[in-house]
Amino acid sequence: MLKHVLLTSASLCAVMVPQFALAQANPPAIADIIVTAQKRAENMQDVPIAISAVPASALAESGIRSTQDLAQSVAGLNVTRTTEATVFTLRGIGTQGGSTGQDGAVATFIDGVYMPSMAGATFALNNIERIEVLKGPQGTLYGRNATGGAVNVITRTPQQKFSMDASIGYGNLETMEGNLYATGGLAKGVAADIAVYYRNQDKGFGENRVIGTDVNKSRDFIVRSKLLFELGPDTSLTLAGDYGHTKGSLAIAYRPVPTSQLVDGTGYAQFVANGNGYYDSQSEFNPVVDTKSFGGSAKFQHGFGDFTFTNILAYRGAKGFQRVDVDATALKIVDAPLYNKEKQWTEELQLSYDSGPIKAIAGFFYMDAKSQYDPFQIAGLAISGETGGLSDRLVIYSAQKTRSYAGFGQLTWEFATDTNLTLGARYTVDKRRLHADQYFGIGIPLPDAYCSAYCRPDGTLFPLGTIDQAKTFKKPTWRIALDHQFGRDLMVYASYSRGFKSGVYNLTSPADAPARPETLDAGELGFKSTLMNRIRFNAAAFYYKYQNIQAFQVNGASTTLTNAASAKIYGFDFDFQAEIGAGFSLSGSGAYLHHRYGDFPVATISYLQQPAGAPTYAGYTPGLGNYVYPNCSSAADRGQFYCSATGNKLVNTPDFTLNLTLNHQVELAGGTLKSNFNWSYNSGFYWAVDNRLKQPKFSLFNAQMMWVAPEERWNIRGWVRNLTNKKYLLSLNENGTGDEAVPAPGRTYGVSLGFHF
Template sequence: MRSLYGVAAAVTVALGGAVCGVSHAQTAAADAQANDSLENIIVTARRREEQVQDVPLAISVVNAAQLEQTGTFNVGKLSQIQPSIQFYSSNPRNSAANIRGLGAPFGLTNDGIEQGVGIYIDQVYYARSATATFDFLDVDQIEILRGPQGTLYGKNTTSGAINVTSRKPSFTREADAELTYGNLGFAQGKASISGPLIDDKLAFRLGTSYTQRDGTIRNAYTGEDINEQDNLGFKGQLLWQPSDDLSVTFSADYTHSNPLGFGQLYVRTGSTQRPLSRQYAALAAASNNYQVPSTDPFDRVTDLDANLSAKQNFGGGSALVEWDVGPGRFTSVSAYRKWDWVPANDRDFIGLPITTISENPSQQRQWTQEFRYAASSEKLDYVAGLYGFYQTIDTNGVQEQGELASRWLLSGANANNPAILDGLRAENDIGLKNTSVAAFGQVTWHVTDDLRLQPGLRVNYDKKDGRYIATVTNSTNTPLTPAQLGVLAPQNYTPKFDDTNISGDFTVSYDIADNVLAYGTYARSFKSGGINLSGLPLDANNQPITAVETVKPETVNHYEAGLKTQWLENRVTANLALFWTEIDDYQATVTNSQANVIRGYLANAEQIRVRGVELDLSTRPLDGLTVYANGAYNDHEYTSFPDAPCPPELSGGTAASAANPPSAPGTPGGFSPPSCDISGQWLPGISKYSASYGLQYDLPVAALGRTGSVFFAFDGLYRSEFSSNPSRSAYTDVDGYSLANFRAGINIGNGWQVYGWARNAFDEEYFDFLSTQSGSTGLVIGQPGDPRTYGVTVRGSF
């Protein structure tokens, strides 16, 4: 008894307002229809099976064939086929998936806040953003929904959700396997097997995946390639069906990842307000005339001298109970998840002993329980549920400064005394206990055959208890000096947050004509408040500013209108969505204004706004040919953020005053304002224009007594320029770019397929993100996007 209840409850991607675009264009040849109509897609966004075009939500659906053929083997890769998704990752822990530019603050991850985009796998919410970097295991379908979600499923998410559904155990024996080999040592293998254990009562499914790829950046210091891929995962399921009305699915999975990485490299320099002798060029010259291996970032070479590690273990188990009782279905989802993270980083980003150790190993555990009942009748459809979430995080971090730290982080005579900072060490004990419980529900009233009203309500309680204990010592075990305290200061605080909020949404939908659906939605939602768990900024006396221990909840007001249409006997799908979202007390990761401190912290921006239009088109103009184009326009800004940290070009100078007003940006030795008004500026990480487009053509052939097809496909992606710093900087805007992917092959028949592929076929040079070195030195570092890759894939079913 197969159910997708809960799939769409967690999916809201930032693609175009429609759902078909990429899905239709990338359907495998084996699934191509013999006529000119686009296939119907069934979803359960409202806890019942419906055609996606009948659902008054902006949804995108990607099936297993599309994922496999486009090389989308983890959530992070979705952004390359979905124009409204943004994904940024400097390492698995510091990863964020956003929809329409909203979800998680841009920058280093802070454990004390929630994700705005929920990632769900088999109806289980995954609290860690590192999930996005793991390989999919035996996936059947991904549903992506945009906008606030929360009145239909467990954990509240204010920006959208990405819901992954695995293939279910089958009572018919089946197996499939896939092998891929490509340049850069890319090797990937996937396999699954399923079948009955006891007639029609008990079935199993086993799946595995392995991915290996050489690093894309050469570390000249060690002679190794970094930023590798190295994932090995297993998943097992048991389906027990004691009766036609009851099924229980037990799932367990485990993934181990141990790539060499991660690191960024030199991109360029830009002037700050720090004295010229304290900026990058002068500091490098004073450090034995240090030079990076290359000043061209697309040479892809660096010289990081600190240890690098990105080891992680991820796993857990769940029990899904589905019971048809009364007029509807009762669902229970019980789950336990664990994530162990063992990193090592080079936080000065160059081959000098400035910060020699930066490691924050972390262990996260989470327990979740959801109860839900959904039913339908002629006039009313409804769902009601209860949800509980408990999470613990324990981190024991170390940061240590090296022999050149004084020169780079201090000024005056202190800069010439390496003993001041050499061996300065902070050992951090960080913890979080996070509890969330909620009751939620939604009703759809069929006023007439064409008109429907859909109100939803959620009551949510959140509580967070944290600890941050930083013990700082120097190499001489003597009392810390003011200069040392300005770099690493002891801190001991126990932030707490708890709050109850009520949120809801209301949707009106109307069938204007056959295959023409119009809808409008208003949603008011809340993202839980948070606590700062990366250390607090210091005041003029090097004391923690306790006023920023916590950040307020985000208040979201979201408006959306959409039109979902199909034309010419379903050969053309055209979907349009217009959205306007305002968030008060937006949770931002901001750069610490102190010149010597490495980490940022959380703060509330008074208000932000994103608004835009999304258009998705797909058509089958000829038998075997599918064409699609999805576009998104997103106008975004800080509506009000008058006291934001300043960008790098205004940082690092002497404090400005009435007598000495702020200097022009990038004036060495100038005067820096204590804060900047960035109201009206771009939000980080969002492109104003984005699009995906492509085609696939399948031509039936018969050879050697088999009937199959040959196919050719092209997929393209465009993103315009975006800001890569919380306060927009002239130095960290990322240029727009276009990517082109090709594949061609043959479906041999009986489930066998062979094809070649090329991704980023024209070897476009682009950055995933840019950032700056701490200390206002003017160094800009970045992570280049993947170069051209190519290879061959063989897939078979048995």
């Protein structure tokens, strides 16, 4: 399959594109893409960083609605879900798990504001100007927890001239979707905008066969607004605010995977025999995620001479409720209702300079954040078994406070004609403090319906103890890059950089010591080219040395956050875009990764049952999957073992990814008919460090067709996503109650009507 994929892409790039282009009369020139990857506006082709930029037009044409869809346009990026958290894995660098207080290894920013919550990385892409995916450690200008890269989301800027775009659509599964963006001037020098997005998938992909309700559905609402004050020719103030609410059972309705045995003695065969389909689940309650996120920012910018001063003050908050059936059975064995809250203040000061051969920026970043479970609970027979029937619930109130300080600077010097040297450095200090109170619940009934008491403890709590910990993490990071422009259409660069991901506490197991910081040293060699003014082709090769990888180790119903070993990753990726002519354009990207863990002698491997004939130990509870087997000599053994994962492949990391997008437009009936076809390929990846369960390779096809009326006053659009109804997984958990997974959405389709004023 890979051979055919690579031959196809190479043929399209090297043969078809030039022949088509030469055959057409005056095909259009390819448009420049302006990015702010180095915190100044530059042509993407002049920036010595591997960047995949997706402008608003490409988002609309490809039907990319949310951050979860980005992998279909950015090769080397894998996107999975863990309950409410969106997990980005870029070139093999990502975060295993997604609990509250845990940071992503690929940092997310909206208009320069850092989004520490992994739940905050899940949002609809309305009013977007472009998305920039920066590959490799961004340890200087972005710094905090940008080990693997950064996803920069840039929203539209309010305009004085009034305009409005609106659309309303309907799709299968009784899905309603609406989108509105309006902007205009309020007074001289004052402009505002507002963006509203609503989507309600009222019917689920599957059914909870135990209680007869739909699962794998969601409802999303987002509103964003900006207010721009132009205080002078070189001075501006932008106030921004947003609110989002997501509710549903998407990414949380677990069901067994093939070959899995569950803790109640059933398994996948019994699941199918009971009449369950691929998207169905079996649970004594309906799993749910209910998350609200909100925030605001003030960005002040003033230019004086060759200098520009920027100050960004921002607040972010999130709160949510989740209820997860961890055991994926109709019995109340491991029921996990929880409340999570997050809030943060950030302040960033920047002073930039641009004159002659020197471009420089220096700044200071400060963050004050708190992440907490209020509370985190594990209820059911698993707890009853551990306590001899005295309690059916473990209740944990835990909070992590973080104060982060960083000073940074970067300088680019054109020391010879068309040759630039970039030097950057950052020093980060993270102060973490954890406080937790743990209880057993006595006489607390847990409702079977949708948590009528919001699953909060309402009975007697027996205290188990209080935990207080504190730790400070300090680390310098840097970047060195050299680039040279060979004529107008070719730039070659080489870079060496280091990224750092802070140490962190595990709020679900607060007695554990904090995980140590991760570091990533990266070498990269790349080029950016433009051919015949109609083809853009950029590529990079890289080598990574990844140290102290933070990894979750599953232990029955609970998890432990530890440091895995090192890993070595190398590979290459590329992006291209071509204006073919006759209304056709072609774009795509591809990536190859070789990735292996280094010395990793103690990895936790989770199975359901104790191996036959294996010795027992004092802490073993039959049926709870917490058996520790020291040798792990056979994959056929079942239980939970401490094994070696040395030489295994990294989690959530496919060897090959590729995507191609073909666009076409033609004049029709006085208007314009626009067509889009997108194909993305993923070679498959492992879900855990044991490399026991793998997501097989899969391809996704999306298509849409839109007719735009004269003067673009209105349009009608038809679309289909996952055209072939490919079945693949959104997430998978290996744990002591069995192996359970959540299916990704199947085929969806619909129509919409849009207006422009």
